[in-house]
Amino acid sequence: MRSDLFEQANLEQQSQDRFVLQNSQMLRVSLGPDVLATKGCMVAFQGQVRFDHEKAGGLAKLAKKIMTSEDVSLMRVSGQGEVFFADQAGYVYLLHLENESISINSRNLMAFDASLQWDINRTKGAGMASGGFFNTTVTGTGTVAINVVGKPVVLDCSQQPTYVDTQAAVCWSANLVPGIHNAMNMKSMLRGGSGEAFQYAFHGPGFVVVQAYEWMGPAQGKSGGGGGLGDLLGG
Numbered sequence: 001m002r003s004d005l006f007e008q009a010n011l012e013q014q015s016q017d018r019f020v021l022q023n024s025q026m027l028r029v030s031l032g033p034d035v036l037a038t039k040g041c042m043v044a045f046q047g048q049v050r051f052d053h054e055k056a057g058g059l060a061k062l063a064k065k066i067m068t069s070e071d072v073s074l075m076r077v078s079g080q081g082e083v084f085f086a087d088q089a090g091y092v093y094l095l096h097l098e099n100e101s102i103s104i105n106s107r108n109l110m111a112f113d114a115s116l117q118w119d120i121n122r123t124k125g126a127g128m129a130s131g132g133f134f135n136t137t138v139t140g141t142g143t144v145a146i147n148v149v150g151k152p153v154v155l156d157c158s159q160q161p162t163y164v165d166t167q168a169a170v171c172w173s174a175n176l177v178p179g180i181h182n183a184m185n186m187k188s189m190l191r192g193g194s195g196e197a198f199q200y201a202f203h204g205p206g207f208v209v210v211q212a213y214e215w216m217g218p219a220q221g222k223s224g225g226g227g228g229l230g231d232l233l234g235g
């Protein structure tokens with residue numbers, strides 16, 4: 001059979017690396033040590049692979065998952081073989097942490113080494129008026145894969161205040177502590193608003209990654225979603 005489908009670029013990539021970009025929109029992970037991944041982003045696997053619900057790992061973290069909108073629904077991937085991950089044809093980027101931390105919007109989190117630590121954090125100044133904003137922090141030495149809708153831009157926050165739509169912010173330097181900026185004045189509120197009322201406010205040494213898309217409504221296309229009663233029963 002002859003077809004452009006069988007060009008080298010579409011064949012499985014050969015590499016000794018554990019995390020490999022099969023292409024710009026698909027990740028391949030070679031198992032050995034376990035991997036934690038967002039539920040619903042596995043698209044294929046080869047070998048003897050097992051998928052288990054990952055518990056929150058402590059009552060404090062479990063309470064955060066239940067009480068916040070940061071629904072980090074993870075599965076533990078273990079065994080021997082290769083696993084392929086993708087999410088709605090988004091672009092995949094690898095972050096290699098060396099005893100470092102990164103703050104990530106949970107909807108952009110795809111997979112990471114199970115040896116890394118993760119937690120849920122509340123954004124400073126995110127009160128009831130803004131609905132509350134939360135992010136996931138991943139810490140340690142290892143690799144994190146993120147999924148970005150459209151081509152991203154990386155903004156330097158050290159030179160001047162930087163404001164980013166809360167639904168477009170992908171990840172940022174963990175040393176940056178974002179605040180919440182309210183761009184809506186009373187006159188605008190009375191007229192129905194602009195739809196751009198709240199932004200993350202960053203200022204200091206570090207960066208923020210912004211995607212060309214704003215998340216809307218609950219996460220779509222994720223099987224086995226977590227949070228709420230499911231996480232309470234499953235831990």
